[in-house]
Amino acid sequence: MTTTEPPEPPPATPKAETPKAETPAAETPAAAVRASDTVRLARAYLSRVAEPYPGALAAFVAKVGPVEAAARVRSGEISPTVASQTSARRAEERAEADLAAIAKLGGRLVVPEDEEWPRWPLLALENIAARRCGGEPLALWVRGPHFLADVVDKAVAVVGSRASTAYGEHVAAEFAYGLALTGTTVVSGAAYGIDGAAHRGALHAGGMTIAVLACGADTAYPGGHQGLLAKIALEGLIVSEYPPGVMPARHRFLTRNRLIAALSGGTVVVEAGRRSGAKNTAAITLALGRPLMVVPGPVTSASSAGCHELLRDGRAVSVTSIAEIVESTGRFGDDLATKPAEKDSDLGAPQGEAMRVYEALGKRCGLSAEVVSVESGVPLERVRALLPELELAGLALRLDEGWQKLEPG
Amino acid sequence: MTTTEPPEPPPATPKAETPKAETPAAETPAAAVRASDTVRLARAYLSRVAEPYPGALAAFVAKVGPVEAAARVRSGEISPTVASQTSARRAEERAEADLAAIAKLGGRLVVPEDEEWPRWPLLALENIAARRCGGEPLALWVRGPHFLADVVDKAVAVVGSRASTAYGEHVAAEFAYGLALTGTTVVSGAAYGIDGAAHRGALHAGGMTIAVLACGADTAYPGGHQGLLAKIALEGLIVSEYPPGVMPARHRFLTRNRLIAALSGGTVVVEAGRRSGAKNTAAITLALGRPLMVVPGPVTSASSAGCHELLRDGRAVSVTSIAEIVESTGRFGDDLATKPAEKDSDLGAPQGEAMRVYEALGKRCGLSAEVVSVESGVPLERVRALLPELELAGLALRLDEGWQKLEPG
Numbered sequence: 001m002t003t004t005e006p007p008e009p010p011p012a013t014p015k016a017e018t019p020k021a022e023t024p025a026a027e028t029p030a031a032a033v034r035a036s037d038t039v040r041l042a043r044a045y046l047s048r049v050a051e052p053y054p055g056a057l058a059a060f061v062a063k064v065g066p067v068e069a070a071a072r073v074r075s076g077e078i079s080p081t082v083a084s085q086t087s088a089r090r091a092e093e094r095a096e097a098d099l100a101a102i103a104k105l106g107g108r109l110v111v112p113e114d115e116e117w118p119r120w121p122l123l124a125l126e127n128i129a130a131r132r133c134g135g136e137p138l139a140l141w142v143r144g145p146h147f148l149a150d151v152v153d154k155a156v157a158v159v160g161s162r163a164s165t166a167y168g169e170h171v172a173a174e175f176a177y178g179l180a181l182t183g184t185t186v187v188s189g190a191a192y193g194i195d196g197a198a199h200r201g202a203l204h205a206g207g208m209t210i211a212v213l214a215c216g217a218d219t220a221y222p223g224g225h226q227g228l229l230a231k232i233a234l235e236g237l238i239v240s241e242y243p244p245g246v247m248p249a250r251h252r253f254l255t256r257n258r259l260i261a262a263l264s265g266g267t268v269v270v271e272a273g274r275r276s277g278a279k280n281t282a283a284i285t286l287a288l289g290r291p292l293m294v295v296p297g298p299v300t301s302a303s304s305a306g307c308h309e310l311l312r313d314g315r316a317v318s319v320t321s322i323a324e325i326v327e328s329t330g331r332f333g334d335d336l337a338t339k340p341a342e343k344d345s346d347l348g349a350p351q352g353e354a355m356r357v358y359e360a361l362g363k364r365c366g367l368s369a370e371v372v373s374v375e376s377g378v379p380l381e382r383v384r385a386l387l388p389e390l391e392l393a394g395l396a397l398r399l400d401e402g403w404q405k406l407e408p409g
Numbered sequence: 410m411t412t413t414e415p416p417e418p419p420p421a422t423p424k425a426e427t428p429k430a431e432t433p434a435a436e437t438p439a440a441a442v443r444a445s446d447t448v449r450l451a452r453a454y455l456s457r458v459a460e461p462y463p464g465a466l467a468a469f470v471a472k473v474g475p476v477e478a479a480a481r482v483r484s485g486e487i488s489p490t491v492a493s494q495t496s497a498r499r500a501e502e503r504a505e506a507d508l509a510a511i512a513k514l515g516g517r518l519v520v521p522e523d524e525e526w527p528r529w530p531l532l533a534l535e536n537i538a539a540r541r542c543g544g545e546p547l548a549l550w551v552r553g554p555h556f557l558a559d560v561v562d563k564a565v566a567v568v569g570s571r572a573s574t575a576y577g578e579h580v581a582a583e584f585a586y587g588l589a590l591t592g593t594t595v596v597s598g599a600a601y602g603i604d605g606a607a608h609r610g611a612l613h614a615g616g617m618t619i620a621v622l623a624c625g626a627d628t629a630y631p632g633g634h635q636g637l638l639a640k641i642a643l644e645g646l647i648v649s650e651y652p653p654g655v656m657p658a659r660h661r662f663l664t665r666n667r668l669i670a671a672l673s674g675g676t677v678v679v680e681a682g683r684r685s686g687a688k689n690t691a692a693i694t695l696a697l698g699r700p701l702m703v704v705p706g707p708v709t710s711a712s713s714a715g716c717h718e719l720l721r722d723g724r725a726v727s728v729t730s731i732a733e734i735v736e737s738t739g740r741f742g743d744d745l746a747t748k749p750a751e752k753d754s755d756l757g758a759p760q761g762e763a764m765r766v767y768e769a770l771g772k773r774c775g776l777s778a779e780v781v782s783v784e785s786g787v788p789l790e791r792v793r794a795l796l797p798e799l800e801l802a803g804l805a806l807r808l809d810e811g812w813q814k815l816e817p818g
C-alpha cells in the first residue's frame with residue numbers, strides 16, 4: 001500500500017481473465033469511452049480523502065470538476081464544510097498506489113467520466129429522500145470481468161440476515177439461481193447467511209452476481225467468505241466505494257447498503273429479524289422508489305419477523321417465486337407472473353342444481369329420481385333433466401334400480 | 410328422526426348445562442324476547458322444505474312472513490320460482506319432529522324473531538356482493554350453552570386447509586388459544602386440519618368457539634371429530650342452517666362457508682392451498698366487507714400457497730400474532746398492535762462522526778487521536794471532542810498510549 005513504484009496505467013478495457021461461455025453478462029465494449037488518467041487519479045485521491053458519503057465534497061466536485069477539486073483540497077482552498085470532510089486525510093497521497101494495487105488484482109477504478117459508470121441506476125441516489133443515505137459515489141473500485149454499466153441493466157438485490165435459517169438460505173440460493181438463469185444479475189453484500197447463499201446460487205447457475213463491499217475491494221471480509229469472494233472476482237464483480245486496504249466498519253455497512261439498493265432494479269429481503277441490517281437496505285430501496293419485495297416465512301421464525309413487518313405495513317410486496325420477482329421488477333407489459341385464473345370461482349356456485357343432484361346420488365347403490373329430488377331439494381322435472389347430463393359427463397351411472405354416483409376422472 | 414312424540418317446547422332460555430367460570434361468553438339473558446311457537450314451527454318447516462340458500466323463498470318469507478309463507482308453500486299458492494325451490498320437499502312435514510330432535514340434544518331452533526338471532530352480523534349477507542353466496546338464513550339450528558347473538562359480538566373466523574401441516578395446526582391452535590384469552594369467539598368449520606386445531610385451541614383456553622356445520626347440528630361430521638364436536642356442544646356452540654339428520658354435501662360446504670364469514674368480524678386463513686375451500690370463505694369475507702387476514706408460511710409449502718396468493722394480490726393483510734389479528738378486526742381507536750417504533754432509524758446515520766470515531770478505535774491497543782482522525786476521516790479537533798464523550802458513554806478507554814475501544818454493555 002505504501003509502494004512508490006510508478007502507477008500502472010489503468011487497463012484500456014476491463015480485463016476479462018476468465019470469460020465463461022455461459023456467463024450472461026454483456027461483452028466488454030472494445031472502445032468504451034474512458035476518463036483521462038488525470039481525472040482518474042484525482043477521483044482516486046478524492047475517494048480516499050473523505051469518508052463516504054461526503055456530501056459537501058461531492059457538491060464541490062460536481063461544481064468545479066474532480067481535478068480542480070482534488071487540487072484545492074490539497075492546497076486547502078476550500079469551504080469550511082468541505083475542509084471538515086477532508087482535513088483529516090488530505091495529506092494521504094495514495095492515488096497512484098491505490099490504482100496500482102487494484103490493477104494488480106485485475107481490477108480498476110470506475111469513475112463517472114467512464115462509459116462503464118452505471119449512470120442511471122446511481123442517479124436515483126440524488127433524489128431528496130435517498131440523499132439522506134448518501135448521494136452518488138465519487139468513484140467505484142471494481143474487480144471482475146464484466147462491464148459494470150451493462151450488468152446492472154437488469155439486476156435484483158437479494159439480501160437478508162446474517163442470522164439466517166436453513167429455510168432462508170435455501171430460498172435465497174434457489175431464487176438467485178433462478179434469477180441468474182433468466183439473465184438477471186444478483187446483487188448482494190457478501191455477508192454470512194442470506195447474502196452468501198444468494199451469491200452462491202447465482203454462481204451455481206453460471207450467472208452474474210455483484211458483491212458490494214463495506215471495505216476495500218481487495219479485502220476478503222468476512223474471512224469465511226474468502227473463497228466465495230475470489231470466485232466472484234473471477235466470474236462476477238466486486239464493487240466498493242472504499243479504496244484498497246480500508247477495513248469494514250459499522251457505518252460503512254450502512255453506506256454500502258445504499259449502493260446495493262441503487263445498483264438493483266429492486267430488492268428482495270429473504271429473511272430479516274426485526275432489527276436486521278437488511279431493513280436498512282429495504283428502507284433505502286423505498287427511498288429510491290424501487291420495488292421492495294419480501295419472502296414470507298413461518299410466523300414462528302424470528303428471522304422472518306422483519307419481512308412480515310414490512311409486509312403488514314404495506315411497504316413491501318410478497319414474493320414466493322422467481323416469476324413473481326420478475327413480475328415485480330420487470331418492465332411494464334413484460335414479465336407478468338402467470339397464475340391460475342380462477343379467482344371468481346372462489347365465490348363458488350352453491351346454488352348449482354346439477355351439483356346438488358350429483359351430491360345426492362348414492363355411491364354404492366342406485367337411487368330413483370324421486371328420492372334424488374327430495375334429497376337434493378331440486379324439483380323432480382329438473383332432476384329428470386339433469387341426470388342424463390351427469391351421465392354424459394361421466395358423473396352418474398344409470399342402473400336398473402336408479403342412478404348411482406361416479407367419481408370424476 | 411321419525412319420532413312421533415309431541416314436540417318438546419323449545420326451552421325458555423338456552424340451556425347452560427355446564428357453565429364454566431372462565432367462559433367469557435355473555436350470560437344468557439333471563440327474559441330474552443322469543444318467537445312464538447307458531448313462528449318457530451313455520452320456520453322449522455321452511456328450513457327443511459328448501460335447500461339453502463333459497464333466494465325466492467326467502468324473499469317470499471320476507472314479504473308475507475314465515476307463517477303465511479309456510480302455509481302457502483304447503484298449499485302450492487306460490488310463484489313458479491318459489492315452487493321450483495320447494496316442490497321437491499314440500500310434503501316433508503317434519504317441523505315438530507325436528508324441533509324435538511334438537512331439543513333432545515339440548516339444542517334449539519333460533520329464528521330471526523328471537524332476540525338470540527345475530528341480526529347485525531347476518532344482515533351483511535344481504536349486500537349485493539355477498540348475496541351471490543346466499544342471503545340471511547331462514548333459521549339456525551343451534552346447540553350449546555351460549556346466547557348466539559352475544560358471543561358473535563366479538564368473533565373471528567380461523568379457517569384453513571384440511572391438508573394442513575404441523576406448522577399450520579400449531580399456529581391455528583396458538584392463535585385460537587390467544588384470541589379466546591382476549592374474550593374473542595373463534596368461529597370455524599370443524600373440519601380436519603386447521604379448523605379442528607382452531608376449535609381445540611379455543612377450548613383449551615377455556616374460551617368460546619362456534620362450529621358451523623355443513624350438515625345437521627346433530628351429525629358428527631367428520632367422523633374423527635365426534636369427540637371434539639361433543640365438547641363444543643357442551644362448552645361452545647354448534648350452528649347449522651340444516652335441520653337434524655341432513656348429511657354433508659359439497660355444495661353445503663360452500664353455503665356453510667358464508668355463515669362462517671358472516672358470523673365473524675373477520676377471517677384468518679391459516680393455511681390454504683391454491684384450490685383450498687378456505688379461499689371460498691376468504692372470498693365471501695371480502696364480499697361482506699370484513700377484514701381478510703392470512704398467515705404467511707414457508708414459500709416452499711404448498712399449504713401456504715393460497716395464503717400468499719391472497720397476500721400478493723393485496724386482498725388480504727398478513728397477520729403474524731394475536732395482537733395483529735386484534736388490531737385488524739378491532740374497533741377504531743382500540744386494539745392497536747404495538748411494535749418497535751423505530752422505522753425511521755432504518756435509514757441509518759452513516760454520517761455519524763461519533764460512530765466513525767468509535768469504529769476507528771483499536772480493540773486491543775490504544776491509538777492516538779491523530780491516528781483515529783485519519784482512520785475515521787473525522788477532523789482532529791472533532792475527534793478530540795468526541796473521544797471524551799465516548800469515554801463518558803463507556804465506549805472508549807483512555808490509556809497512556811492513546812484510546813482503546815470498549816464494547817457496549
